[in-house]
Amino acid sequence: xxxxxxxxxxxxxxxxxxxxxxxxxxxxxxxxxxxxxxxxxxxxxxxxxxxxxxxxxxxxxxxxxxxxxxxxxxxxxxxxxxxxxxxxxxxxxxxxxxxxxxxxxxxxxxxxxxxxxxxxxxxxxxxxxxxxxxxxxxxxxxxxxxxxxxxxxxxxxxxxxxxxxxxxxxxxxxxxxxxxxxxxxxxxxxxxxxxxxxxxxxxxxxxxxxxx
Amino acid sequence: xxxxxxxxxxxxxxxxxxxxxxxxxxxxxxxxxxxxxxxxxxxxxxxxxxxxxxxxxxxxxxxxxxxxxxxxxxxxxxxxxxxxxxxxxxxxxxxxxxxxxxxxxxxxxxxxxxxxxxxxxxxxxxxxxxxxxxxxxxxxxxxxxxxxxxxxxxxxxxxxxxxxxxxxxxxxxxxxxxxxxxxxxxxxxxxxxxxxxxxxxxxxxxxxxxxxxxxxxxxxxxxxxxxxxxxxxxxxxxxxxxxxxxxxxxxxxxxxxxxxxxxxxxxxxxxxxxxxxxxxxxxxxxxxxxxxxxxxxxxxxxxxxxxxxxxxxxxxxxxxxxxxxxxxxxxxxxxxxxxxxxxxxxxxxxxxxxxxxxxxxxxxxxxxxxxxxxxxxxxxxxxxxxxxxxxxxxxxxxxxxxxxxxxxxxxxxxxxxxxxxxxxxxxxxxxxxxxxxxxxxxxxxxxxxxxxxxxxxxxxxxxxxxxxxxxxx
Numbered sequence: 001x002x003x004x005x006x007x008x009x010x011x012x013x014x015x016x017x018x019x020x021x022x023x024x025x026x027x028x029x030x031x032x033x034x035x036x037x038x039x040x041x042x043x044x045x046x047x048x049x050x051x052x053x054x055x056x057x058x059x060x061x062x063x064x065x066x067x068x069x070x071x072x073x074x075x076x077x078x079x080x081x082x083x084x085x086x087x088x089x090x091x092x093x094x095x096x097x098x099x100x101x102x103x104x105x106x107x108x109x110x111x112x113x114x115x116x117x118x119x120x121x122x123x124x125x126x127x128x129x130x131x132x133x134x135x136x137x138x139x140x141x142x143x144x145x146x147x148x149x150x151x152x153x154x155x156x157x158x159x160x161x162x163x164x165x166x167x168x169x170x171x172x173x174x175x176x177x178x179x180x181x182x183x184x185x186x187x188x189x190x191x192x193x194x195x196x197x198x199x200x201x202x203x204x205x206x207x208x209x210x211x212x
Numbered sequence: 213x214x215x216x217x218x219x220x221x222x223x224x225x226x227x228x229x230x231x232x233x234x235x236x237x238x239x240x241x242x243x244x245x246x247x248x249x250x251x252x253x254x255x256x257x258x259x260x261x262x263x264x265x266x267x268x269x270x271x272x273x274x275x276x277x278x279x280x281x282x283x284x285x286x287x288x289x290x291x292x293x294x295x296x297x298x299x300x301x302x303x304x305x306x307x308x309x310x311x312x313x314x315x316x317x318x319x320x321x322x323x324x325x326x327x328x329x330x331x332x333x334x335x336x337x338x339x340x341x342x343x344x345x346x347x348x349x350x351x352x353x354x355x356x357x358x359x360x361x362x363x364x365x366x367x368x369x370x371x372x373x374x375x376x377x378x379x380x381x382x383x384x385x386x387x388x389x390x391x392x393x394x395x396x397x398x399x400x401x402x403x404x405x406x407x408x409x410x411x412x413x414x415x416x417x418x419x420x421x422x423x424x425x426x427x428x429x430x431x432x433x434x435x436x437x438x439x440x441x442x443x444x445x446x447x448x449x450x451x452x453x454x455x456x457x458x459x460x461x462x463x464x465x466x467x468x469x470x471x472x473x474x475x476x477x478x479x480x481x482x483x484x485x486x487x488x489x490x491x492x493x494x495x496x497x498x499x500x501x502x503x504x505x506x507x508x509x510x511x512x513x514x515x516x517x518x519x520x521x522x523x524x525x526x527x528x529x530x531x532x533x534x535x536x537x538x539x540x541x542x543x544x545x546x547x548x549x550x551x552x553x554x555x556x557x558x559x560x561x562x563x564x565x566x567x568x569x570x571x572x573x574x575x576x577x578x579x580x581x582x583x584x585x586x587x588x589x590x591x592x593x594x595x596x597x598x599x600x601x602x603x604x605x606x607x608x609x610x611x612x613x614x615x616x617x618x619x620x621x622x623x624x625x626x627x628x629x630x631x632x633x634x635x636x637x638x639x640x641x642x643x644x645x646x647x648x649x650x651x652x653x654x655x656x657x658x659x660x661x662x663x664x665x666x667x668x669x670x671x672x673x674x675x676x677x678x679x680x681x682x683x684x685x
Contacts, residue, residue, distance in 0.1 A: 016534070017527050018406050018506050022646040027625050031277065031291040033251035033298050035359075051652045054291050083527055085407035085440060088506075089646060090625075091342040092249065093358035111410055114376075114442045115342060115356050122360035170374060171233035183360070184262070187368045190229050190237060194265070194370060197228045197239055207463035207471045208241055208335070211268035 002124025003180030007105050008149040009078030012069055013142050019082060020089035021116060025098040029054055038094055039101030043069065073144040080107045081138055086127075087116025096123045106150050108157070110135050121173050124180070126152060128167045152178055215481025217378045218445050219413040222353040222478070226336050228370055235374045241335035242352075243365045244321045245272040245308065247299040248627070249340025253363035254302040264306055265369040271330050272303050272310040275320045276627045280590050280617035283313060292628065306366075319593025319619040322346040322560035326430065327593055329459025333448050333475040338365055343560045343643065345436040348445040349429035350452050351478040353413075355442040377411055377487040379441065380480075382418035385494040390677050392570065393428035394562060394641065394660035396420060397435040398500035402510040404490055409441030412488070415480060416446050420494035426455040427564040434561045435643050438507040447479035501547050501673055502645045502658040504535035509645070511547060513663060513675050519543035538647055539655050540635065547673050550657065551583065553636035555668040556650070557661050558590030558617075559624035562641035565599050567592075567661040572605040574665035574676045580613035581671030587614040588630060590622040614668065626651045639667035 029041045031054055040058040047069060049062040063070045069077070080099070086109040087095060096119045099107070106126040120127045128150070130138075138148075141159065149158040152174060157165040176183065187194075202209040216224070229237040250272070257263070264270060277292040287293035296313065303310035311317040317324060322343050325331035331347040337354035338344060340362045347354035361371055381400055400416075401408070414436050421432065429446045436444025446452075453472055456462045463471045498512035509532070511518065520532035520543065536543065541550070557563070557571050568591060580587050589609045591597040597619055600606055606616045623630040624642035626649070632638050634653025641664050645656040659667065666676040 015527075015530075017531055020506075020644075020646045022625075022644070022649050026648055026652075027627050030248050031289075031295050031627065033255075033295055035252045035255070045648045045652065085410065088406060088440065089342065089437075089644060091340060091344075091356035091358055093252075093340075093360060096358075111407060113407075113440060114410060115358060119358035119360065122358060170235060172231050172235045172372070183372065184260070184364050184367045187237060187364065187370055187372065190370075191368075193229050193237070194239070194368065198266075198369075201225075201239070205334070205471070205474060207467035210463075210467070211266065 001122060001176070001180045001182060004105065004124050004126045004152055004177045006151050007078060008147060009105065010074065010076055011079045011081050011142060011146050011148055012074040012077035013139060014068060014080055014082040015139060017083040018085045018088055021087055021092050021095040022089055024087065024095040025092065026052065028052065030092055030094055035097060036101060038098035039103070042098040042102040043067070076103070078103055078105050079148055079150070080104050081135070081142065082107065082109045083135070084110045084132070086112050088113040091115045093119045093122070096120045096125050100125050108135065108138065121177055122183070124177070126150065126177065128157065130165065130167060134165060214485045215483040217480045217484040217486060218351060218415055218447055218478060219353065219378055220484070222334065222336070222351070223375055225334070226353070235372055237370045238336060238373045240338050240365050240369055240371060241269065242331055242337045243270045243362070244325055244337070244339035244344070245270055245362070246276060246321050246339070246341065247274045247295045248276045249359050250302065250362055251295065251298045252359045253366060254306065256363040257366060262367045264308070264366045267307050269369065270308045270366065272299060272308050273318055273321050273324055274299050274313055276621045276625065278313050278620040279628055280620050280622050280630055283618050316594040316598065319596065320560045320563060320621055322434065323563060323592030323596065326350065326426070327459070327595060329456055329462035332456060332462065332471070333452055333478055338371065342437045343434050345442065345444045346430050346434040346560055348433040348436065348443050349426060350456070351445055351448045351475070353443060353445070356437065376413045376442065379409055379412035379414045380486040380489045381414055381416050382489065382491045383416070383420035383494050384418045384491060385420060386423060387420050387494040387497055390662065390675065391497050391499060392660040392662060393424050393431040395497055395500045397432045398502065398507070398510045398658060399497045400492065401435065401439045401508045402500070403492060404439055406438060406506045406508040407440045409436060409439040412441050413443040413445060414439065414441040416444060421446060422449065425566060426451055427566045430564070431561055435507065438643055448475045499660060499663050499675055501663065503539065503541060503547065504532065505538055505645055505647050507643070507645060507658060509535055513547055513673055515547050517541050517543055517545045517547065549672060550637060551672050552639050552667050553585050554632060554638045555584060555587040555664050556623040556638055556640040556642065557664050558588065558592070558622050559642035560592065561643045562661050563590060563592030563596065565596050567641065568596070568600045568605050571661040571665040572608045574662050574679070575612045575614070575669065576608050578612055578669045578679070580668050583671045584668055587668040588617060588623055589614050590617045591619050593619050612669070623650050625649060639664045639673065
């Protein structure tokens with residue numbers, strides 16, 4: 001898994017609540033059996049004026065000039081600032097794959113859908129939760145070239161005027177993301193505990209252990 | 213000490229290991245796999261030289277990409293075909309049971325799980341699909357996961373999870389005639405909002421929930437995720453026990469007796485404490501129709517499209533304006549005046565036999581409105597299809613000018629050839645009205661099967677009870 005430690009990056013604002021994973025990466029692109037290459041199709045229906053199809057070359061597609069990520073001042077953005085319930089809907093991990101492939105390494109919002117939130121950590125993307133008031137303030141402060149510095153170790157965001165915002169994150173998630181640890185390898189360290197659990201559960205619920 | 217909620221009981225029964233920060237290693241009793249979210253997980257296993265921890269606890273089926281017509285000819289889209297072929301190959305390679313596209317048991321993953329008894333009360337159930345919450349109807353702790361977690365569950369039979377909060381939603385009293393499970397859950401989502409259940413596991417209770425059949429309960433739990441909750445739960449009662457008796461994967465003999473004893477403990481204790489409680493009166497719930505682009509943008513069929521100017525805050529107002537523009541609707545417009553281009557009856561929300569019976573009861577002796585281009589009836593599984601045909605339901609649909617299809621996810625998310633064209637309005641029994649969900653530029657209105665059938669006949673939204681007799685064929 002990709003690690004995340006510190007990031008100073010350009011912020012792009014997506015001023016909408018309930019941005020769903022169908023919007024982040026539409027379903028036709030989910031037919032891919034690969035894990036990479038979703039970045040060009042991120043927010044496909046908002047970003048382009050034509051209909052996107054899997055495997056198409058996006059370099060000559062007509063861009064929607066009104067969509068925020070197409071505006072010149074947000075090119076190269078690495079931090080997405082958005083509203084509540086970001087990533088709602090489908091469980092598709094293609095959503096963080098597409099965000100990461102596009103270049104986003106951190107998201108800032110008042111809340112996230114649970115499955116999406118979880119999926120981010122598996123892909124080196126840091127979803128930061130701030131209060132609605134803090135998110136409002138960032139939206140109103142945002143100017144062309146607005147950059148934030150994020151430090152996961154310290155759990156801080158530093159704004160261009162030097163203000164420091166603290167954010168909370170589960171210790172377990174923070175540790176895994178800081179070190180880019182392989183979740184499966186970590187769990188397999190408890191293989192004996194898993195087997196012991198299976199033994200005692202099989203005694204209580206034998207119908208779940210007729211694996212023949 | 214306070215009693216436990218149903219969720220607490222299920223959680224406690226599956227903890228393998230507790231970390232210092234409160235996150236847990238949770239044992240997974242059943243994983244369901246489908247073609248869209250599993251290929252990269254199998255690749256991960258191969259890359260790291262890992263094998264499934266307990267291969268028999270996995271069950272696979274192709275549903276999202278499969279065609280719903282001319283199935284004997286295979287899948288014409290080469291990219292979809294590769295994805296389904298990849299699932300077949302992965303299941304062969306790792307020894308996982310799969311119901312392939314030509315198996316009578318094939319169907320939508322959340323329909324076949326309960327139908328086969330492969331998902332049972334008291335289990336933890338995961339699938340790389342957010343509508344896994346469906347299986348909570350039988351008091352299984354069931355939730356959707358991403359592909360990395362699919363791989364994790366395959367390799368370890370466990371997941372790292374943090375316990376959610378407990379939200380109780382009580383629907384008191386009995387619903388009025390013509391009000392279905394779909395209307396109950398849409399009304400709940402309208403009340404608490406699309407993010408109302410984030411961070412929570414929802415238990416649905418109250419007289420109106422207890423009165424539902426298992427299939428109705430599945431419809432309710434299916435859409436817990438549309439209120440933001442990963443898991444929805446309903447306590448075990450006699451309805452639950454009766455449903456699972458005799459299913460292919462259900463326990464048999466002495467195992468059944470032991471299982472039944474355990475299952476009957478799967479309810480919240482009387483003195484259990486919930487973090488949050490929401491109560492609704494069933495009497496107040498009317499048939500529901502969504503007008504916008506999130507499932508909480510919902511009103512009664514006799515209502516009007518709401519006005520963004522009355523929204524409580526700016527973000528909400530802007531969201532409503534954007535939704536009205538996308539949907540091509542005006543504030544104040546009557547729901548009954550919305551004209552439909554297509555109707556879709558199917559999906560993991562509403563494609564079971566009772567859903568088809570409800571649609572057929574409205575349709576019988578009537579015909580599709582000439583202005584409606586297409587009415588798709590897509591049963592949830594091969595076995596649902598066979599049962600419907602044995603009852604003659606398919607003939608009612610065909611006589612009405614509807615299309616009778618093969619099982620799959622179909623136009624719920626339009627990954628196969630079944631989709632809306634830009635600007636078309638669709639009455640759909642599915643679960644998501646997001647922009648583009650049913651096809652690029654398509655406009656989805658979520659409704660119950662009875663309302664969808666009535667809309668197909670009238671050409672606009674109408675309470676089925678008000679369908680005029682003269683529209684009979």
